[in-house]
Amino acid sequence: MAPRQTDRVPRTASIVPLVRYEIERLIGCGELVGGARINESALALRLGISRGPIREACRELANTGLLQAELNRGFFVHEVNTKQALDIYDLRASLFGMAGKLAARVIDARQLSALAAQVEAMAQAIAAHDLATYYPLNVAFHQSLIEAADNYKLAQLWPLLEAELHLFRRRGLVQGGSMETSNEEHQALWEALRAGDDALAGRLAERHILAGKGRFLRSLD
Amino acid sequence: MAPRQTDRVPRTASIVPLVRYEIERLIGCGELVGGARINESALALRLGISRGPIREACRELANTGLLQAELNRGFFVHEVNTKQALDIYDLRASLFGMAGKLAARVIDARQLSALAAQVEAMAQAIAAHDLATYYPLNVAFHQSLIEAADNYKLAQLWPLLEAELHLFRRRGLVQGGSMETSNEEHQALWEALRAGDDALAGRLAERHILAGKGRFLRSLD
DNA sequence: CGCCAAAAAAGTGTTGACAGTTACATCGAC
DNA sequence: GTCGATGTAACTGTCAACACTTTTTTGGCG
Numbered sequence: 095m096a097p098r099q100t101d102r103v104p105r106t107a108s109i110v111p112l113v114r115y116e117i118e119r120l121i122g123c124g125e126l127v128g129g130a131r132i133n134e135s136a137l138a139l140r141l142g143i144s145r146g147p148i149r150e151a152c153r154e155l156a157n158t159g160l161l162q163a164e165l166n167r168g169f170f171v172h173e174v175n176t177k178q179a180l181d182i183y184d185l186r187a188s189l190f191g192m193a194g195k196l197a198a199r200v201i202d203a204r205q206l207s208a209l210a211a212q213v214e215a216m217a218q219a220i221a222a223h224d225l226a227t228y229y230p231l232n233v234a235f236h237q238s239l240i241e242a243a244d245n246y247k248l249a250q251l252w253p254l255l256e257a258e259l260h261l262f263r264r265r266g267l268v269q270g271g272s273m274e275t276s277n278e279e280h281q282a283l284w285e286a287l288r289a290g291d292d293a294l295a296g297r298l299a300e301r302h303i304l305a306g307k308g309r310f311l312r313s314l315d
Numbered sequence: 316m317a318p319r320q321t322d323r324v325p326r327t328a329s330i331v332p333l334v335r336y337e338i339e340r341l342i343g344c345g346e347l348v349g350g351a352r353i354n355e356s357a358l359a360l361r362l363g364i365s366r367g368p369i370r371e372a373c374r375e376l377a378n379t380g381l382l383q384a385e386l387n388r389g390f391f392v393h394e395v396n397t398k399q400a401l402d403i404y405d406l407r408a409s410l411f412g413m414a415g416k417l418a419a420r421v422i423d424a425r426q427l428s429a430l431a432a433q434v435e436a437m438a439q440a441i442a443a444h445d446l447a448t449y450y451p452l453n454v455a456f457h458q459s460l461i462e463a464a465d466n467y468k469l470a471q472l473w474p475l476l477e478a479e480l481h482l483f484r485r486r487g488l489v490q491g492g493s494m495e496t497s498n499e500e501h502q503a504l505w506e507a508l509r510a511g512d513d514a515l516a517g518r519l520a521e522r523h524i525l526a527g528k529g530r531f532l533r534s535l536d
Numbered sequence: 537c538g539c540c541a542a543a544a545a546a547g548t549g550t551t552g553a554c555a556g557t558t559a560c561a562t563c564g565a566c
Numbered sequence: 567g568t569c570g571a572t573g574t575a576a577c578t579g580t581c582a583a584c585a586c587t588t589t590t591t592t593g594g595c596g
Contacts, residue, residue: 108386108579110374135547143546146367150374153331157378159471165329166587168548181466188413193403245402247479249379251472258468310593326549326586356577365551370579386555389578 109143110288114137116141121171121261128173128261132161153174163231174262176314183310187303189248189255190236194283194299196243198292205242212238213280220273228273235280239299248278260275272309279305334372342381342392342482349394349482350526351360371478380479395483397535404531408524410469411457415504415520417464419513426463427509433459434477434501441494449494456501460520463508466496493530500526 117137120126124153130157132152134145141148152169155161174182221229232310233256240252279302286295338358341347355366362369373390376382390463395403433456440449454477461473468477500523507516 106386108384110579131547131548146370146580149367149549150371153371153374154378157375159468165327166326166548178467181468182590184413184417184466185410185468185472188409189406192409196405245405247380247397247402247406247476251406255468329549331549347562352577354577366578387578388559 095245097305108147110147110150110154113137113141113143113147114154117151118160119154128171130171132169132171134168140252141162149157158254160261168193172258173262175256176262179259179262179310180307182255182309183303186252186255186259187300187307189252190239190303191296191300193243193245193248193252194287195292195296196245197239198287198290198295200244201242201287205238206284209238209242209284209287213277213284214278216280220277225273232276238289240285276302276306327430329368331368331371331375334358334362334364334368335375337383338372338376339478347392349392351392352388353390353392355389381477381482391480393479395479397483400480400483400531401454401528403476404524404528407473407476407480408521408528410473410481411460411524412517413452414464414466414469414473415508415515416517417466418460419508419511419516421465422463422508426459427505429462430456430508431503434498434505437494437498437501441498453497460504460508496525497523 117126119134126132132148134148134152138145138148152161152163155165156169160172162172163278212231216228216231216235219225219231236256237252238248243249279298283295283298283302286298335367338347338353349355353367353369355373359366359369373382373384377384381393384390384394415503433452437452437456440446440452457475457477461470466471500519504516504519504523507519
Protein backbone atom coordinates (compact mmCIF):
# COMPACT_ATOMS: atom_id res chain seq x y z
CA MET A 95 0.00 0.00 0.00
CA ALA A 96 2.72 2.44 0.94
CA PRO A 97 4.55 3.42 -2.25
CA ARG A 98 8.08 3.39 -0.87
CA GLN A 99 10.79 4.70 -3.10
CA THR A 100 13.85 2.74 -2.18
CA ASP A 101 15.82 3.56 -5.31
CA ARG A 102 17.86 6.73 -4.92
CA VAL A 103 17.39 8.84 -8.04
CA PRO A 104 19.95 11.48 -9.06
CA ARG A 105 18.85 14.79 -7.70
CA THR A 106 16.87 16.31 -10.52
CA ALA A 107 14.02 17.46 -8.31
CA SER A 108 13.37 18.22 -4.67
CA ILE A 109 10.79 16.13 -2.86
CA VAL A 110 9.42 19.13 -0.96
CA PRO A 111 7.05 20.20 -3.76
CA LEU A 112 5.88 16.60 -4.04
CA VAL A 113 5.11 16.47 -0.33
CA ARG A 114 3.37 19.79 -0.56
CA TYR A 115 1.25 18.57 -3.42
CA GLU A 116 0.49 15.35 -1.54
CA ILE A 117 -0.75 17.22 1.54
CA GLU A 118 -2.86 19.49 -0.64
CA ARG A 119 -4.30 16.39 -2.26
CA LEU A 120 -5.07 14.82 1.12
CA ILE A 121 -6.89 17.99 2.13
CA GLY A 122 -8.63 18.25 -1.22
CA CYS A 123 -9.93 14.70 -1.17
CA GLY A 124 -11.13 15.03 2.40
CA GLU A 125 -8.72 12.53 3.98
CA LEU A 126 -7.44 15.45 6.04
CA VAL A 127 -10.30 17.60 7.31
CA GLY A 128 -10.21 20.98 8.98
CA GLY A 129 -8.62 20.87 12.42
CA ALA A 130 -6.76 17.60 11.80
CA ARG A 131 -3.14 17.36 12.82
CA ILE A 132 -0.40 16.50 10.37
CA ASN A 133 1.45 13.52 11.81
CA GLU A 134 4.95 14.11 10.51
CA SER A 135 6.36 10.73 11.45
CA ALA A 136 3.44 8.78 10.03
CA LEU A 137 3.43 10.76 6.81
CA ALA A 138 7.19 10.36 6.48
CA LEU A 139 6.87 6.61 6.91
CA ARG A 140 4.03 6.46 4.42
CA LEU A 141 5.93 8.40 1.77
CA GLY A 142 9.18 6.61 2.50
CA ILE A 143 11.09 9.81 3.28
CA SER A 144 12.33 11.59 6.40
CA ARG A 145 10.62 14.33 8.34
CA GLY A 146 12.80 17.18 7.11
CA PRO A 147 11.17 17.74 3.73
CA ILE A 148 7.74 17.24 5.31
CA ARG A 149 8.35 20.01 7.78
CA GLU A 150 9.54 22.30 5.00
CA ALA A 151 6.42 21.58 2.97
CA CYS A 152 4.27 22.25 6.03
CA ARG A 153 5.99 25.59 6.60
CA GLU A 154 5.08 26.62 3.08
CA LEU A 155 1.50 25.47 3.50
CA ALA A 156 1.24 27.26 6.83
CA ASN A 157 2.36 30.41 5.13
CA THR A 158 -0.27 30.10 2.42
CA GLY A 159 -2.94 29.60 5.06
CA LEU A 160 -3.77 25.95 4.52
CA LEU A 161 -2.06 24.84 7.70
CA GLN A 162 -1.46 26.45 11.06
CA ALA A 163 1.61 25.88 13.21
CA GLU A 164 1.31 25.41 16.97
CA LEU A 165 4.40 25.25 19.11
CA ASN A 166 5.26 21.73 20.24
CA ARG A 167 2.00 20.47 18.78
CA GLY A 168 2.84 20.56 15.08
CA PHE A 169 0.81 21.58 12.05
CA PHE A 170 -2.97 21.54 11.85
CA VAL A 171 -5.25 21.84 8.86
CA HIS A 172 -6.64 25.33 9.03
CA GLU A 173 -10.32 25.47 9.88
CA VAL A 174 -11.91 28.20 7.83
CA ASN A 175 -14.98 29.57 9.55
CA THR A 176 -17.83 31.35 7.82
CA LYS A 177 -16.54 34.85 8.57
CA GLN A 178 -13.15 33.99 7.09
CA ALA A 179 -14.72 32.40 4.03
CA LEU A 180 -16.69 35.59 3.45
CA ASP A 181 -13.51 37.62 3.93
CA ILE A 182 -11.85 35.57 1.22
CA TYR A 183 -14.85 36.08 -1.07
CA ASP A 184 -14.55 39.84 -0.60
CA LEU A 185 -10.87 39.72 -1.32
CA ARG A 186 -11.38 37.58 -4.41
CA ALA A 187 -14.05 39.97 -5.63
CA SER A 188 -11.70 42.90 -5.30
CA LEU A 189 -8.83 41.08 -6.99
CA PHE A 190 -10.98 39.63 -9.76
CA GLY A 191 -12.38 43.09 -10.42
CA MET A 192 -8.86 44.41 -10.69
CA ALA A 193 -7.96 41.54 -13.03
CA GLY A 194 -10.94 42.33 -15.25
CA LYS A 195 -10.01 46.00 -15.44
CA LEU A 196 -6.36 45.33 -16.23
CA ALA A 197 -7.03 42.46 -18.63
CA ALA A 198 -9.44 44.56 -20.71
CA ARG A 199 -6.53 46.87 -21.50
CA VAL A 200 -3.91 44.32 -22.49
CA ILE A 201 -5.65 41.10 -23.52
CA ASP A 202 -4.75 39.80 -26.99
CA ALA A 203 -6.74 37.83 -29.57
CA ARG A 204 -5.29 34.47 -28.59
CA GLN A 205 -6.21 34.90 -24.94
CA LEU A 206 -9.67 36.13 -25.91
CA SER A 207 -10.36 33.06 -28.01
CA ALA A 208 -9.05 30.80 -25.26
CA LEU A 209 -11.51 32.38 -22.83
CA ALA A 210 -14.30 32.05 -25.37
CA ALA A 211 -13.51 28.36 -25.75
CA GLN A 212 -13.73 27.90 -22.00
CA VAL A 213 -17.09 29.66 -21.83
CA GLU A 214 -18.33 27.44 -24.65
CA ALA A 215 -17.05 24.29 -22.92
CA MET A 216 -18.85 25.31 -19.74
CA ALA A 217 -22.05 25.86 -21.71
CA GLN A 218 -21.79 22.30 -23.02
CA ALA A 219 -21.14 20.93 -19.53
CA ILE A 220 -24.22 22.77 -18.30
CA ALA A 221 -26.34 21.37 -21.13
CA ALA A 222 -25.13 17.88 -20.18
CA HIS A 223 -25.71 18.59 -16.47
CA ASP A 224 -22.10 17.53 -16.00
CA LEU A 225 -20.97 19.28 -12.83
CA ALA A 226 -17.77 17.25 -12.62
CA THR A 227 -16.64 18.78 -15.90
CA TYR A 228 -18.04 22.23 -15.22
CA TYR A 229 -16.28 22.83 -11.94
CA PRO A 230 -12.64 22.59 -13.10
CA LEU A 231 -13.49 24.53 -16.24
CA ASN A 232 -14.88 27.29 -14.07
CA VAL A 233 -11.69 27.40 -12.00
CA ALA A 234 -9.60 27.43 -15.18
CA PHE A 235 -11.61 30.29 -16.70
CA HIS A 236 -10.96 32.45 -13.67
CA GLN A 237 -7.31 31.50 -13.71
CA SER A 238 -7.04 32.43 -17.39
CA LEU A 239 -8.48 35.87 -16.78
CA ILE A 240 -6.12 36.41 -13.87
CA GLU A 241 -3.20 35.53 -16.10
CA ALA A 242 -4.45 37.82 -18.84
CA ALA A 243 -4.21 40.71 -16.40
CA ASP A 244 -0.42 40.25 -16.55
CA ASN A 245 0.26 41.02 -12.90
CA TYR A 246 2.70 38.50 -11.50
CA LYS A 247 1.75 38.99 -7.88
CA LEU A 248 -1.94 38.70 -8.60
CA ALA A 249 -1.30 35.46 -10.46
CA GLN A 250 0.69 34.25 -7.47
CA LEU A 251 -1.96 35.03 -4.86
CA TRP A 252 -5.13 33.94 -6.67
CA PRO A 253 -4.55 30.17 -6.49
CA LEU A 254 -3.74 30.44 -2.80
CA LEU A 255 -7.06 32.10 -2.09
CA GLU A 256 -8.83 29.48 -4.17
CA ALA A 257 -7.14 26.71 -2.20
CA GLU A 258 -8.00 28.18 1.16
CA LEU A 259 -11.60 28.77 0.20
CA HIS A 260 -11.68 25.21 -1.05
CA LEU A 261 -11.08 24.13 2.55
CA PHE A 262 -14.50 25.49 3.42
CA ARG A 263 -16.41 24.74 0.27
CA ARG A 264 -15.66 21.08 0.50
CA ARG A 265 -18.69 19.74 -1.31
CA GLY A 266 -21.45 20.82 -3.61
CA LEU A 267 -21.50 24.53 -3.11
CA VAL A 268 -22.04 25.07 -6.79
CA GLN A 269 -25.70 24.30 -7.06
CA GLY A 270 -26.94 23.04 -10.36
CA GLY A 271 -29.26 25.98 -10.95
CA SER A 272 -26.60 28.63 -10.53
CA MET A 273 -24.37 27.41 -13.32
CA GLU A 274 -26.42 29.02 -16.08
CA THR A 275 -26.45 32.40 -14.35
CA SER A 276 -22.77 32.15 -13.62
CA ASN A 277 -21.86 31.36 -17.20
CA GLU A 278 -24.01 34.21 -18.47
CA GLU A 279 -21.87 36.45 -16.29
CA HIS A 280 -18.77 34.90 -17.86
CA GLN A 281 -20.18 35.68 -21.30
CA ALA A 282 -20.94 39.30 -20.42
CA LEU A 283 -17.50 39.72 -18.91
CA TRP A 284 -15.92 38.29 -22.05
CA GLU A 285 -17.73 40.79 -24.22
CA ALA A 286 -16.54 43.66 -22.07
CA LEU A 287 -13.00 42.32 -22.41
CA ARG A 288 -13.31 42.07 -26.17
CA ALA A 289 -14.65 45.60 -26.34
CA GLY A 290 -11.70 46.77 -24.23
CA ASP A 291 -14.08 48.42 -21.77
CA ASP A 292 -11.91 48.23 -18.67
CA ALA A 293 -14.36 49.94 -16.29
CA LEU A 294 -17.20 47.63 -17.29
CA ALA A 295 -15.02 44.51 -17.23
CA GLY A 296 -13.81 45.42 -13.76
CA ARG A 297 -17.35 45.97 -12.49
CA LEU A 298 -18.65 42.75 -14.04
CA ALA A 299 -15.73 40.70 -12.75
CA GLU A 300 -16.16 41.99 -9.20
CA ARG A 301 -19.91 41.44 -9.29
CA HIS A 302 -19.40 37.93 -10.60
CA ILE A 303 -17.47 36.94 -7.48
CA LEU A 304 -19.87 38.81 -5.22
CA ALA A 305 -22.73 36.89 -6.86
CA GLY A 306 -20.83 33.73 -5.95
CA LYS A 307 -20.58 35.05 -2.42
CA GLY A 308 -24.33 35.59 -2.42
CA ARG A 309 -24.95 32.02 -3.57
CA PHE A 310 -22.53 30.83 -0.91
CA LEU A 311 -24.40 32.78 1.76
CA ARG A 312 -27.77 31.40 0.72
CA SER A 313 -26.36 27.87 0.68
CA LEU A 314 -25.46 28.20 4.36
CA ASP A 315 -29.09 28.24 5.49
CA MET B 316 30.57 39.35 17.32
CA ALA B 317 28.43 36.32 16.68
CA PRO B 318 25.77 36.20 19.39
CA ARG B 319 25.91 32.46 20.09
CA GLN B 320 23.26 31.09 22.33
CA THR B 321 24.92 28.26 24.16
CA ASP B 322 22.39 28.04 26.98
CA ARG B 323 19.57 25.65 26.17
CA VAL B 324 16.28 27.28 27.12
CA PRO B 325 13.17 25.20 27.70
CA ARG B 326 11.18 25.14 24.50
CA THR B 327 8.81 28.05 24.90
CA ALA B 328 9.34 29.31 21.38
CA SER B 329 10.50 28.00 18.04
CA ILE B 330 13.61 29.54 16.55
CA VAL B 331 12.16 29.48 13.03
CA PRO B 332 10.32 32.81 13.43
CA LEU B 333 13.48 34.32 14.85
CA VAL B 334 15.50 33.17 11.85
CA ARG B 335 12.81 34.46 9.56
CA TYR B 336 12.87 37.82 11.25
CA GLU B 337 16.67 37.88 11.11
CA ILE B 338 16.73 37.24 7.36
CA GLU B 339 14.09 39.90 6.83
CA ARG B 340 16.25 42.26 8.85
CA LEU B 341 19.35 41.42 6.82
CA ILE B 342 17.40 42.18 3.66
CA GLY B 343 15.87 45.29 5.15
CA CYS B 344 19.19 46.76 6.27
CA GLY B 345 20.81 45.99 2.95
CA GLU B 346 23.30 43.37 4.15
CA LEU B 347 21.53 40.96 1.80
CA VAL B 348 20.76 42.58 -1.52
CA GLY B 349 18.62 41.34 -4.37
CA GLY B 350 20.08 38.29 -6.07
CA ALA B 351 22.29 37.31 -3.15
CA ARG B 352 22.39 33.69 -2.08
CA ILE B 353 21.52 32.61 1.44
CA ASN B 354 24.46 30.61 2.73
CA GLU B 355 22.72 28.19 5.07
CA SER B 356 25.85 26.86 6.75
CA ALA B 357 27.35 30.28 7.32
CA LEU B 358 24.10 31.69 8.66
CA ALA B 359 23.66 28.66 10.91
CA LEU B 360 27.14 29.11 12.32
CA ARG B 361 26.58 32.80 12.83
CA LEU B 362 23.31 32.29 14.68
CA GLY B 363 24.63 29.32 16.61
CA ILE B 364 21.96 26.94 15.37
CA SER B 365 21.71 24.14 12.83
CA ARG B 366 20.54 24.37 9.22
CA GLY B 367 17.13 22.79 9.74
CA PRO B 368 15.31 25.82 11.15
CA ILE B 369 17.07 28.04 8.62
CA ARG B 370 15.75 26.00 5.74
CA GLU B 371 12.25 26.12 7.20
CA ALA B 372 12.43 29.88 7.55
CA CYS B 373 13.67 30.16 3.96
CA ARG B 374 10.76 28.05 2.74
CA GLU B 375 8.36 30.48 4.35
CA LEU B 376 10.15 33.48 2.93
CA ALA B 377 10.24 31.88 -0.51
CA ASN B 378 6.51 31.44 -0.28
CA THR B 379 5.94 35.07 0.60
CA GLY B 380 8.09 36.15 -2.34
CA LEU B 381 11.14 37.49 -0.52
CA LEU B 382 13.28 34.54 -1.50
CA GLN B 383 13.40 32.20 -4.46
CA ALA B 384 14.38 28.54 -4.30
CA GLU B 385 16.63 27.01 -6.95
CA LEU B 386 17.26 23.29 -7.01
CA ASN B 387 20.69 22.35 -5.67
CA ARG B 388 21.62 26.01 -5.51
CA GLY B 389 19.66 27.10 -2.46
CA PHE B 390 17.69 30.23 -1.71
CA PHE B 391 18.27 33.61 -3.32
CA VAL B 392 16.99 37.03 -2.37
CA HIS B 393 14.28 37.81 -4.86
CA GLU B 394 15.21 40.57 -7.26
CA VAL B 395 12.17 42.73 -7.82
CA ASN B 396 12.35 44.41 -11.18
CA THR B 397 10.47 47.56 -12.11
CA LYS B 398 7.59 45.75 -13.76
CA GLN B 399 7.05 43.63 -10.67
CA ALA B 400 7.26 46.65 -8.38
CA LEU B 401 4.56 48.34 -10.45
CA ASP B 402 2.49 45.16 -10.29
CA ILE B 403 2.69 45.25 -6.52
CA TYR B 404 1.69 48.92 -6.50
CA ASP B 405 -1.39 48.07 -8.56
CA LEU B 406 -2.26 45.25 -6.23
CA ARG B 407 -1.77 47.43 -3.16
CA ALA B 408 -3.95 50.11 -4.72
CA SER B 409 -6.75 47.64 -5.27
CA LEU B 410 -6.46 46.17 -1.79
CA PHE B 411 -6.14 49.52 -0.05
CA GLY B 412 -9.21 50.73 -1.93
CA MET B 413 -11.07 47.70 -0.72
CA ALA B 414 -9.86 48.34 2.81
CA GLY B 415 -11.07 51.94 2.66
CA LYS B 416 -14.49 50.89 1.42
CA LEU B 417 -14.91 48.18 4.05
CA ALA B 418 -13.44 50.21 6.89
CA ALA B 419 -15.81 53.12 6.25
CA ARG B 420 -18.69 50.78 7.07
CA VAL B 421 -17.39 49.24 10.28
CA ILE B 422 -14.80 51.57 11.80
CA ASP B 423 -15.45 52.64 15.39
CA ALA B 424 -14.61 55.80 17.31
CA ARG B 425 -11.50 54.39 18.94
CA GLN B 426 -9.99 53.34 15.62
CA LEU B 427 -10.91 56.70 14.09
CA SER B 428 -9.13 58.62 16.81
CA ALA B 429 -6.09 56.35 16.52
CA LEU B 430 -5.90 57.12 12.82
CA ALA B 431 -6.32 60.82 13.52
CA ALA B 432 -3.44 60.67 15.97
CA GLN B 433 -1.25 59.06 13.34
CA VAL B 434 -2.12 61.73 10.78
CA GLU B 435 -1.30 64.38 13.35
CA ALA B 436 2.02 62.73 14.24
CA MET B 437 2.93 62.62 10.57
CA ALA B 438 2.10 66.29 10.22
CA GLN B 439 4.52 67.05 13.05
CA ALA B 440 7.23 64.90 11.47
CA ILE B 441 6.75 66.78 8.22
CA ALA B 442 7.00 70.13 9.99
CA ALA B 443 10.25 68.94 11.56
CA HIS B 444 11.48 67.56 8.23
CA ASP B 445 11.99 64.30 10.11
CA LEU B 446 11.78 61.59 7.45
CA ALA B 447 13.09 58.91 9.81
CA THR B 448 10.02 59.41 11.99
CA TYR B 449 7.59 59.95 9.14
CA TYR B 450 8.32 56.74 7.27
CA PRO B 451 7.35 54.19 9.96
CA LEU B 452 4.33 56.31 10.90
CA ASN B 453 3.21 56.17 7.31
CA VAL B 454 3.52 52.39 7.24
CA ALA B 455 1.65 52.16 10.55
CA PHE B 456 -1.19 54.36 9.30
CA HIS B 457 -1.76 52.10 6.32
CA GLN B 458 -1.59 49.06 8.56
CA SER B 459 -4.17 50.55 10.91
CA LEU B 460 -6.60 51.18 8.09
CA ILE B 461 -6.12 47.64 6.81
CA GLU B 462 -6.91 46.30 10.25
CA ALA B 463 -9.97 48.52 10.56
CA ALA B 464 -11.37 46.82 7.46
CA ASP B 465 -11.70 43.67 9.59
CA ASN B 466 -10.76 41.21 6.83
CA TYR B 467 -8.36 38.64 8.20
CA LYS B 468 -6.92 37.63 4.85
CA LEU B 469 -6.37 41.21 3.78
CA ALA B 470 -4.54 41.87 7.04
CA GLN B 471 -2.45 38.79 6.38
CA LEU B 472 -1.44 39.74 2.84
CA TRP B 473 -0.78 43.45 3.21
CA PRO B 474 2.47 43.22 5.19
CA LEU B 475 3.82 40.66 2.74
CA LEU B 476 3.29 43.05 -0.15
CA GLU B 477 4.90 45.84 1.84
CA ALA B 478 7.94 43.67 2.54
CA GLU B 479 8.39 42.63 -1.05
CA LEU B 480 8.05 46.18 -2.32
CA HIS B 481 10.57 47.17 0.29
CA LEU B 482 13.08 44.98 -1.55
CA PHE B 483 12.91 47.40 -4.42
CA ARG B 484 12.44 50.68 -2.63
CA ARG B 485 15.60 50.27 -0.63
CA ARG B 486 16.37 53.89 0.03
CA GLY B 487 14.92 57.35 -0.24
CA LEU B 488 11.93 56.81 -2.45
CA VAL B 489 9.81 59.05 -0.30
CA GLN B 490 11.02 62.41 -1.42
CA GLY B 491 10.72 65.23 1.02
CA GLY B 492 8.30 67.23 -1.09
CA SER B 493 5.75 64.46 -1.46
CA MET B 494 5.10 64.01 2.22
CA GLU B 495 2.75 66.97 2.49
CA THR B 496 0.66 65.85 -0.46
CA SER B 497 0.59 62.33 0.87
CA ASN B 498 -0.58 63.37 4.31
CA GLU B 499 -3.27 65.60 2.82
CA GLU B 500 -4.54 62.45 1.15
CA HIS B 501 -4.48 60.70 4.52
CA GLN B 502 -6.53 63.53 5.97
CA ALA B 503 -9.12 63.44 3.20
CA LEU B 504 -9.36 59.67 3.52
CA TRP B 505 -9.87 59.99 7.26
CA GLU B 506 -12.74 62.39 6.78
CA ALA B 507 -14.44 60.03 4.35
CA LEU B 508 -14.05 57.25 6.92
CA ARG B 509 -15.56 59.40 9.66
CA ALA B 510 -18.45 60.32 7.42
CA GLY B 511 -19.00 56.62 6.69
CA ASP B 512 -18.86 57.32 2.95
CA ASP B 513 -17.61 53.92 1.80
CA ALA B 514 -17.54 54.70 -1.93
CA LEU B 515 -15.52 57.87 -1.41
CA ALA B 516 -13.17 56.26 1.10
CA GLY B 517 -12.54 53.41 -1.31
CA ARG B 518 -11.80 55.78 -4.16
CA LEU B 519 -9.51 57.98 -2.08
CA ALA B 520 -7.65 55.01 -0.65
CA GLU B 521 -7.02 53.51 -4.07
CA ARG B 522 -5.93 56.86 -5.51
CA HIS B 523 -3.59 57.40 -2.58
CA ILE B 524 -1.60 54.28 -3.47
CA LEU B 525 -1.75 55.07 -7.18
CA ALA B 526 -0.37 58.51 -6.37
CA GLY B 527 2.46 56.73 -4.61
CA LYS B 528 2.94 54.64 -7.72
CA GLY B 529 3.14 57.84 -9.75
CA ARG B 530 5.78 59.28 -7.45
CA PHE B 531 7.64 55.99 -7.67
CA LEU B 532 7.54 56.11 -11.46
CA ARG B 533 8.81 59.67 -11.60
CA SER B 534 11.62 58.82 -9.19
CA LEU B 535 12.91 56.19 -11.63
CA ASP B 536 14.04 58.78 -14.14
C1' DC C 537 -17.06 4.47 40.10
C1' DG C 538 -14.68 8.76 39.54
C1' DC C 539 -10.60 11.43 40.08
C1' DC C 540 -5.90 12.76 40.34
C1' DA C 541 -0.91 11.74 40.02
C1' DA C 542 2.78 9.33 37.95
C1' DA C 543 4.70 6.70 34.29
C1' DA C 544 4.82 5.44 29.52
C1' DA C 545 4.07 6.44 24.78
C1' DA C 546 3.75 9.37 20.98
C1' DG C 547 5.25 13.26 18.59
C1' DT C 548 7.60 17.67 17.73
C1' DG C 549 11.98 20.72 17.58
C1' DT C 550 16.56 20.53 16.64
C1' DT C 551 20.93 18.67 15.66
C1' DG C 552 25.01 16.62 13.29
C1' DA C 553 26.36 13.69 9.57
C1' DC C 554 26.36 11.84 4.85
C1' DA C 555 25.48 11.77 -0.19
C1' DG C 556 25.13 14.22 -4.29
C1' DT C 557 25.59 18.64 -6.86
C1' DT C 558 27.46 23.03 -8.03
C1' DA C 559 31.14 26.37 -8.10
C1' DC C 560 35.89 27.32 -8.05
C1' DA C 561 40.78 26.66 -8.76
C1' DT C 562 44.52 24.26 -10.74
C1' DC C 563 46.94 22.48 -14.59
C1' DG C 564 48.10 21.40 -19.28
C1' DA C 565 47.50 22.04 -24.37
C1' DC C 566 47.34 25.17 -28.07
C1' DG D 567 47.58 34.37 -22.67
C1' DT D 568 43.22 31.80 -23.52
C1' DC D 569 40.54 27.90 -23.45
C1' DG D 570 39.10 23.49 -21.85
C1' DA D 571 39.45 19.47 -18.83
C1' DT D 572 40.12 17.73 -14.23
C1' DG D 573 40.30 17.66 -9.43
C1' DT D 574 38.96 19.93 -5.21
C1' DA D 575 36.36 22.69 -2.09
C1' DA D 576 31.94 24.55 -0.77
C1' DC D 577 27.29 23.90 -0.35
C1' DT D 578 22.60 21.95 -0.72
C1' DG D 579 19.18 18.02 -0.01
C1' DT D 580 18.16 14.45 2.86
C1' DC D 581 18.45 11.42 6.65
C1' DA D 582 18.68 9.31 11.33
C1' DA D 583 19.13 10.23 16.07
C1' DC D 584 18.54 12.90 20.37
C1' DA D 585 16.20 16.19 23.62
C1' DC D 586 12.19 17.99 25.15
C1' DT D 587 7.00 18.49 25.23
C1' DT D 588 2.46 16.86 24.92
C1' DT D 589 -0.77 13.29 25.16
C1' DT D 590 -2.33 8.95 26.64
C1' DT D 591 -2.34 5.21 29.69
C1' DT D 592 -1.88 3.20 34.07
C1' DG D 593 -2.39 2.68 38.87
C1' DG D 594 -3.65 4.10 43.36
C1' DC D 595 -6.84 6.46 46.47
C1' DG D 596 -11.09 8.32 48.25
